[in-house]
Amino acid sequence: MSLQLNLDIQSFLSEAWQRQPRLIRGAFTHFNDLVEPEILAGLALEEGVDSRVIQNDNGTWQVSHGPFESYDEFGEDGWTLLVQSVNEWIPEVQQLIAPFRFLPDWRIDDVMISFATENGGVGPHLDQYDVFIIQGGGTRHWQVGERVNNATEFCPHPDLKQLKDSFEPIIDAVLEPGDMLYIPAGCPHNGVALEPSLNYSVGFRAPNTAELAAAVADSLSQLEVPLPRYRDAEAKSYGQPFAVSTAQLNHVREFLLSSLAQTDLSHAMLLVMSQSKRPLPQVEGLLQAEELAQMLEETAMLIVRTPGARILIGPNNMLYANGEAWPLTDNTQAFAEAIAELWDDQPLATLAPLLQHQESMVLCCDLVNASVLDIVVQQD
Numbered sequence: 243m244s245l246q247l248n249l250d251i252q253s254f255l256s257e258a259w260q261r262q263p264r265l266i267r268g269a270f271t272h273f274n275d276l277v278e279p280e281i282l283a284g285l286a287l288e289e290g291v292d293s294r295v296i297q298n299d300n301g302t303w304q305v306s307h308g309p310f311e312s313y314d315e316f317g318e319d320g321w322t323l324l325v326q327s328v329n330e331w332i333p334e335v336q337q338l339i340a341p342f343r344f345l346p347d348w349r350i351d352d353v354m355i356s357f358a359t360e361n362g363g364v365g366p367h368l369d370q371y372d373v374f375i376i377q378g379g380g381t382r383h384w385q386v387g388e389r390v391n392n393a394t395e396f397c398p399h400p401d402l403k404q405l406k407d408s409f410e411p412i413i414d415a416v417l418e419p420g421d422m423l424y425i426p427a428g429c430p431h432n433g434v435a436l437e438p439s440l441n442y443s444v445g446f447r448a449p450n451t452a453e454l455a456a457a458v459a460d461s462l463s464q465l466e467v468p469l470p471r472y473r474d475a476e477a478k479s480y481g482q483p484f485a486v487s488t489a490q491l492n493h494v495r496e497f498l499l500s501s502l503a504q505t506d507l508s509h510a511m512l513l514v515m516s517q518s519k520r521p522l523p524q525v526e527g528l529l530q531a532e533e534l535a536q537m538l539e540e541t542a543m544l545i546v547r548t549p550g551a552r553i554l555i556g557p558n559n560m561l562y563a564n565g566e567a568w569p570l571t572d573n574t575q576a577f578a579e580a581i582a583e584l585w586d587d588q589p590l591a592t593l594a595p596l597l598q599h600q601e602s603m604v605l606c607c608d609l610v611n612a613s614v615l616d617i618v619v620q621q622d
């Protein structure tokens with residue numbers, strides 16, 4: 243089943259994306275929740291699942307981290323359970339990302355789902371990433387303001403950042419099931435549940451310079467690419483041994499910037515962009531081409547993109563996934579494109595025409611063995 247997003251994508255991209263908050267009423271017609279609150283609450287009992295409960299007790303904020311044993315202590319109202327990356331744990335939730343694939347796959351972070359009790363919310367705050375918030379069951383009162391520079395933040399609890407001052411809302415609305423907010427990074431917002439409410443946040447990652455530089459540098463050093471090495475500027479004297487002059491600093495900065503400018507970073511960047519948010523699951527046993535050929539003969543097999551896997555094709559004719567790269571050839575190109583496009587589970591047999599060459603069979607096995615794809619028996 244695919245979800246239909248009612249949005250004029252052209253005007254959204256030219257007027258709103260990364261600029262202006264938007265309220266899109268009826269973004270999803272007849273929206274049915276993708277999880278029940280009980281299932282979400284059950285997921286947050288599990289080890290390895292990133293979850294929090296944020297509680298507002300008459301202005302006193304508490305944050306508790308999962309895994310939880312029970313929710314009894316939180317009482318009837320005034321709290322929210324937030325669970326990160328639910329798309330990786332509950333594959334049905336992955337389908338909520340598909341309508342947003344008019345944006346690049348590598349930018350997608352995850353689907354966070356929150357369940358708020360009456361009056362539950364996380365307080366007025368800013369996020370450093372762009373997010374679409376879809377209202378599921380229940381209703382929630384949202385206020386969203388224009389992007390602010392220099393907003394003062396404070397921590398009412400060590401694990402919670404909120405805005406110190408109130409903001410002028412340009413969206414002030416009660417969201418009903420299927421309505422959606424788009425909130426660009428840096429826009430203040432606050433949502434308070436009017437009744438038990440589920441919200442789905444499709445978030446986009448936006449690494450800052452340090453995060454991106456660190457990841458690309460890490461990738462470059464693993465690739466063992468030959469890189470320029472620092473040399474002092476010629477000088478008759480370097481001055482006092484402990485003193486670093488402005489000229490020396492400029493020389494180091496110049497070295498850093500010019501050697502980065504001279505280095506082809508594309509491959510390292512593509513490896514980083516293809517990394518999944520969390521490690522993909524380990525595979526049991528390695529799939530061989532002969533076994534794949536047998537599977538292709540069977541009708542009940544499905545090919546599945548591992549939730550959270552990013553599959554990208556670079557301008558250098560290489561396929562990237564999970565921080566690994568595969569060169570493409572005329573024999574593998576069409577299969578690679580089909581796999582990169584694949585979102586919903588698909589009968590494996592439909593890929594048979596693209597798997598006629600041994601090279602594409604080997605690529606398919608490699609991707610299964612890297613846990614980027616999975617082949618499963620169709621359940622009725």
Ligand code: SIN
Pocket residue numbers: 322324355356358363364369375431433441443
């Ligand atoms: C929530 O879903 O409770 C909070 C989402 C947000 O404001 O970022």
Ligand code: CO
Pocket residue numbers: 367368369431
């Ligand atoms: Co937020």
